[in-house]
Amino acid sequence: MSLLKIKNLKTYFHTRAGINRAVDDISFSIDKGEIVGVVGESGSGKSVTCHTMLGLLPQPPAKVEGGSVTFDNEELLNLPQSLLRAIRGKRISMIFQDPMSCLNPYLKILDQITEPILIHENVSRETAETRAIEMMKKVGIRDAEARARSYPHEFSGGMRQRVMIAMALVTRPDLLLADEPTTALDVTVQARILKILRSLKDDLGIAVLFVTHDLGVVAELADRVVVMYRGKIVEQGNTRDIFEKPSHPYVKGLIACRPTLDTQYEILPTVDDFLKTEIRKDGSFILSEHPDSTERLSKLKEKRTSSDKDTSPLLQVSGLQVHFQTGGGFLGEPRKTLKAVDGVDLQISSGQTLGLVGESGCGKTTLGRAILRLQKAKSGSILYDKNELNNLSQKEMINFRKRMQIIFQDPYASLNPRQTIEQTLIEPMIVHGIGSNYSNRRDQIVSLLEEVGLGPEFLLRYPHEFSGGQRQRISVARALAVEPEFIVCDECVSAMDVSVQAQVLNLLRELQEKRDLTYLFISHDLSVVKFMSDDVIVMQNGKIVESGKAQEIYHQPKSDYTKELLNAVPKVSLSK
């Protein structure tokens, strides 16, 4: 007897541009006490499915075109809002992606956790508070009695997500909808949250519908997996079956294109190596196995074993410190010094990639920016090609700007929305006097675009007309427009779907080989860093805790922190 049953559900969005079939005829079910993972890339319809069930979609533009959602033998889709409210938060609870914005900053934690009990049940405040504190202990908040009286800003991101879970579970629901609950968290925190969810499921017997884009998380947590693609379910089944022998080409591609800690390829396979998408005139599409997928995969080269090219260091950083002053406001706390980068030494050889890993707030981004002099360093030396950068004025720095570039995390924010692609790419050339006239520069940017895999027809478009992956290619092209030799990649694939991420990583690899580029590759994702780097450094609290050859660090980590990080990475290879 299944707890939740979705049958032929269709949710369409009616927009001016036409009908968007966000959820198109999907069926699946969840049994009592089961964890089902719904996996898909952005736009696959996984969140829309969740929101449709609880009547949380704005209608219009959304419209449920058909199908049914039965929860405990009750049809949810036609239920009036008043009855739905009795189910929401009581029998079905939801937790969201961003724990920072989901808690009310003006209410004490205890008040927020007791609120759902007081709304849905006829109990006294004292009972509610006891239950709330009990639940806080269950989700692993130590010293719950005292901490219940504090405000959300006194909690870290991971702790807030635990509060969210406590809030969702305090009414003892039968089903928990978790929409990307760990996406915004660091790996070590994510590992702890996943563990808590598992033990809660065993303790309380709740069913969990876990929506995520991360296959690793699903493999770690779910009993069954539903894979969605463009509004349809392409495959569903037991977690083990799906990961061991996926049958649909999309799922095969999705599993293969994600770099793991044991990836040995020089270039990652992409979903396009497996899947052929045929789009018909009416907007529907047919997916089929790519005819030469085996041939394509066999062409993938084995990863070169970190060639010990004996080259002189291009960049040498020693004793670099970046401090920030915080507080000291009008009524604020006393001034504090935040040591974002606290005495870092590193060196990168020409043509190599140095990976920089660490969790959020460890100072890795600040370090990258300080090397490029986008952030003032307090002390230390930055020796670039035997020139000390730290003493240069911003004017003198301009000559080095041509040689050192940066690619940012968010391709949406890193392009000027009011410039066409042509303007964006030509401007750096004009500033640095590359090319002699317009037509000469235009020819150069056309070949540049080709190099990053885009056609000349895009030149006159604006950034918002592109997808995230395409925009990141444009950012790469802009960085290359000044013909640099060193590029800082600051979390440059972190905001992307795995299939797009694989393409961008491959692109960076190819460009490195062709132009002999040197990268400082900054990321929180250990598998991605391992795939990209020759050498790796691990940062924590502004300091380097470990550095060395990538292979060595990943196989024989020396520091406890590195070990903890490596253990926290969800593994697709099943250990259960």
Added chain:
Amino acid sequence: MAKNKFAMGGFWVIVVMFSLCFILAWYCKDPNQVNLTNKFAPSSAEHWFGTDALGRDLFARILYGGQVSILVGLIATAVSVAIGIVYGSISGFAGGRTDAVMMRIVDTLLAIPFLVLVIVLQATLSDWSGDATRWIVENFKWDKEFTGRLTNIVPLFFALGLLGWLTLSRIVRAQVMSIKEREFVEAAVALGYSKARILFRHVIPNVLGPTVVYSTLTVPGFIMYEAILSFLGLGVESPNSSWGVLIKEGANFLETEVQLLLLPGLFFSLTLFSLNFLGDGLRDALDVKAAKD
């Protein structure tokens, strides 16, 4: 913008209003012709909107008044937008001490009642208007009466414009500060662009949208201020008229001759509505994203 019906409607109303006030006005009756035997005349073939308390043709007065009101709105807005964008963006972009000093100046000016400042500045500017009239008449041989009317109004335009940018500069500053944090600005720094280039090519174009909307909303505000000043006897002086003056005069006869208030009021509010719709449309048109959808 062509798709936005309200904005296009607003645009055409403004066009009609313009042609009425600036073209048709030259062909209608003298707005200052007093005829005390024919006061409060109802509308007729000769006087379309009837006549006022002094027997002057109301239609002609509305059109002539419109010239002053529309010009006050547009010129004062243009002056204040120009100052506000430059001042606000420099303040927001420079940050630190420069920003603090520039904003304290704005705070100081905001702390003094706006009308007091306008009156003082207008009085200062008006001191020169007599000299200016003489100079123009001598050197350019313009009509003396026309020049006199012009130099009476112009100080008001600039007094409003030179002081009306305060709020706008704060809006621009806030916008600039948020745009400045975006990664494309940092990318521009990393690419070695100069500060001026970053400010004028990357930051300011991105703050124009909200600025334009805000500034279309200030046009009615300036028209109102002109009316208030005229009411106090400090703004437009006879024989000039403006919508504000007409509404004020009409208000005296609210109980008996309500059309003296309603008709200028109708022109006034129609123009203000249209400006607001036009502002919305302009914002969409200036937003590359909305324009292409």
